[in-house]
Amino acid sequence: MGHVLSGKELAKTVRADVKRRVSESTYRPPGLTVVMVGEDPASEVYISYKQKACRKVGIESEVKRFSADVDQSEVLAEIDRLNTDDDIDGILVQLPLPNHLSESTVAARVSPGKDVDGLHPVNVGRLWRGESGLFPCTPTGIVELLRHYGVAMDGALAVIVGRSNIVGKPLAALLLRENATVVITHSHTSDLPGLTSSADVLVAAAGSPGMIGPDHVKPGSTVIDVGISRTEEGLKGDVDFDSVIDVSGGVTPVPGGVGPLTIAFLLRNTVQAWMEHTTGR
Numbered sequence: 001m002g003h004v005l006s007g008k009e010l011a012k013t014v015r016a017d018v019k020r021r022v023s024e025s026t027y028r029p030p031g032l033t034v035v036m037v038g039e040d041p042a043s044e045v046y047i048s049y050k051q052k053a054c055r056k057v058g059i060e061s062e063v064k065r066f067s068a069d070v071d072q073s074e075v076l077a078e079i080d081r082l083n084t085d086d087d088i089d090g091i092l093v094q095l096p097l098p099n100h101l102s103e104s105t106v107a108a109r110v111s112p113g114k115d116v117d118g119l120h121p122v123n124v125g126r127l128w129r130g131e132s133g134l135f136p137c138t139p140t141g142i143v144e145l146l147r148h149y150g151v152a153m154d155g156a157l158a159v160i161v162g163r164s165n166i167v168g169k170p171l172a173a174l175l176l177r178e179n180a181t182v183v184i185t186h187s188h189t190s191d192l193p194g195l196t197s198s199a200d201v202l203v204a205a206a207g208s209p210g211m212i213g214p215d216h217v218k219p220g221s222t223v224i225d226v227g228i229s230r231t232e233e234g235l236k237g238d239v240d241f242d243s244v245i246d247v248s249g250g251v252t253p254v255p256g257g258v259g260p261l262t263i264a265f266l267l268r269n270t271v272q273a274w275m276e277h278t279t280g281r
């Protein structure tokens with residue numbers, strides 16, 4: 001029977017560290033603006049979590065709202081304004097955007113130094129080149145969770161299910177930096193179980209509830225469940241937790257696994273950007 005790898009304890013430590021850095025500083029508080037287009041109910045829930053978390057650590061956050069049919073030029077103009085606002089350290093564009101807006105154009109407009117989601121091409125390039133920058137919060141949280149539980153990454157075979165720009169691809173880059181051997185699988189991969197069942201570290205980020213069962217998992221391995229799907233039975237991850245925990249060495253639960261880390265590392269990215277703006281460090 002494997003261990004439950006909770007993200008709550010590490011998230012608490014990261015939040016406490018952020019709060020301490022903000023409270024000990026003599027500079028103005030960090031500022032985060034969330035840009036929200038339309039009224040997606042799941043996005044509204046995430047934004048309220050983010051705002052509450054910011055309040056608790058002393059980060060000033062605001063939401064800039066646009067109607068679902070807003071012209072892209074209006075959103076870009078607001079990002080231009082925020083890029084030059086000296087009180088704003090982080091700009092986060094809540095995804096998904098309505099179809100008529102280009103996520104890549106909008107992401108590329110945010111100043112790289114304020115890009116707390118790590119989606120600007122400059123930060124993506126820095127990530128793959130092994131340089132420092134602002135990197136996506138969920139993959140950063142996953143690597144820190146593995147470190148927290150002492151899971152070996154150096155030399156490990158890591159298999160990622162999902163190749164999105166926000167989870168799968170940046171996680172591959174971060175695990176490469178930890179000297180893992182990385183395989184990225186996706187919806188066109190043939191023989192998924194054949195690949196996942198060799199993994200020392202398996203990360204499921206497909207958004208397909210319960211798709212990873214015991215046959216996908218190598219005995220004793222570590223399984224990280226990123227998926228969050230709203231089903232009739234409540235929130236479900238991509239991993240069938242009850243059966244996989246019997247095979248694996250450790251599994252993250254949903255909720256309470258990766259989710260709390262995503263918000264904690266958003267706070268940390270915001271403070272990183274703030275420190276660079278205010279002290280040049």
Ligand code: NAD
Nearest residue numbers: 138162163164167186187205206207226227228258259262
């Ligand atoms: P996405 O839809 O952008 O990407 C999903 C990826 O999974 C795609 O690359 C697709 O090819 C792959 N995929 C889908 N079905 C597959 C299958 N059957 N076999 C193999 N690959 C398959 O999603 P995303 O934004 O990366 O999010 C993935 C999941 O993680 C969602 O459930 C999302 O809600 C969740 N998520 C959670 C957090 C968190 O904080 N815990 C953060 C971000 C995303």
